Structures are given as C-alpha cells and as structure tokens.
Amino acid sequence: MNPSVPVTFALPTADRRTSFLFYGDGLGLDPIGEPAEDGVPEPLQFALNDGVRIMLIPTGGFGWITGDHEVAPRGHSECVISVSAGDESGVDEMVRRAEAAGGTVVTPPGRRPWGYAGAFADPDGHIWMISA
Structure with a gap:
C-alpha cells in the first residue's frame, strides 16, 4: 500500500x-x-x-x-466514520452545523469514557462521530 x-x-x-x-x-x-x-x-x-x-x-x-452485497437500508450502519475536531468547541460546532444542514444528532456532544464526542447521521443515515 x-x-x-x-x-x-x-x-x-x-x-x-x-x-x-x-x-x-x-x-x-x-x-x-x-x-x-x-x-x-x-x-x-x-x-x-x-x-x-x-x-x-x-x-x-x-x-x-458491491456486487451481490446489498446496500444497508437507511438507518442501518455497518461502520461509524470518526473524525477529530481538535477540541470540545470544535465537536459542538461540527454537530451543530450537521444538524442545521439537515443531519440528525445521534448522540449529543458530551463527555464519554474515551473523551468528548458527539455523533450525527447525514441525510442518508451514515453516522459520523466527532471527537476531541
């Protein structure tokens, strides 16, 4: 590679x-x-x-x-895309922007056992976790 x-x-x-x-x-x-x-x-x-x-x-x-593999229906996720926003305010801002643009907040930004994070689904239901 x-x-x-x-x-x-x-x-x-x-x-x-x-x-x-x-x-x-x-x-x-x-x-x-x-x-x-x-x-x-x-x-x-x-x-x-x-x-x-x-x-x-x-x-x-x-x-x-994908050939004979079916595409997962909306709302069914096979993976979570995780991106770092750098800090807590960056997480808050990215999740806010996603919701304002038509995304759905999956988990509101907040403290988790692994750090500060929030998640949203895009209009097709793909989940993005934004973390600090």
Missing part, C-alpha cells in the same frame, strides 16, 4: 444534490473536481484532509462496486 495515495471512503447516497449541499455548504468540506451538467462534481468527492476523501455514489451505482 502506498501511503502517499489518498484513501477514499465510498458511501451510497440517495440524492447527489442533497449530499453535495450537506457536505459542502453544511459541513464546509471542499468538493473535488469540476461540476457536471447538474452543477455537482462527478464523481462527488470531498476532501476531509490531505490524505482522506469521501466519495458519495448514487445507491443504484453502488451495486456496481
């Missing part, structure tokens, strides 16, 4: 425009690529940092990658 190549996490999405607005305008992530005819980059990717990207693939097209 070449550590200089970005790692990309692919998630299924029901609506490209909703995801584009949630992650871009709502969370403030930088989209990668030139907009397609619908104004949304194709493929729809965002940089989490210099080495990690998230790619949102329409649910129908996700099957081209």
Whole structure:
C-alpha cells in the first residue's frame, strides 16, 4: 500500500444534490473536481484532509462496486466514520452545523469514557462521530 495515495471512503447516497449541499455548504468540506451538467462534481468527492476523501455514489451505482452485497437500508450502519475536531468547541460546532444542514444528532456532544464526542447521521443515515 502506498501511503502517499489518498484513501477514499465510498458511501451510497440517495440524492447527489442533497449530499453535495450537506457536505459542502453544511459541513464546509471542499468538493473535488469540476461540476457536471447538474452543477455537482462527478464523481462527488470531498476532501476531509490531505490524505482522506469521501466519495458519495448514487445507491443504484453502488451495486456496481458491491456486487451481490446489498446496500444497508437507511438507518442501518455497518461502520461509524470518526473524525477529530481538535477540541470540545470544535465537536459542538461540527454537530451543530450537521444538524442545521439537515443531519440528525445521534448522540449529543458530551463527555464519554474515551473523551468528548458527539455523533450525527447525514441525510442518508451514515453516522459520523466527532471527537476531541
């Protein structure tokens, strides 16, 4: 594995425009690529940092990658994406922004046995834990 190549996490999405607005305008992530005819980059990717990207693939097209494995229905998660916000106020702000952009707070920010954290689900139900 070449550590200089970005790692990309692919998630299924029901609506490209909703995801584009949630992650871009709502969370403030930088989209990668030139907009397609619908104004949304194709493929729809965002940089989490210099080495990690998230790619949102329409649910129908996700099957081209997963073969005979079913895509989990909305509200069923097979993984939790965890990101550090640096400090408690960063956790509070990211969870607040996610909720304001149409996400759902899964666990409100607060003290946990492992530190300060909160979690939200994006419009497709993918869970993100933000920690300090």
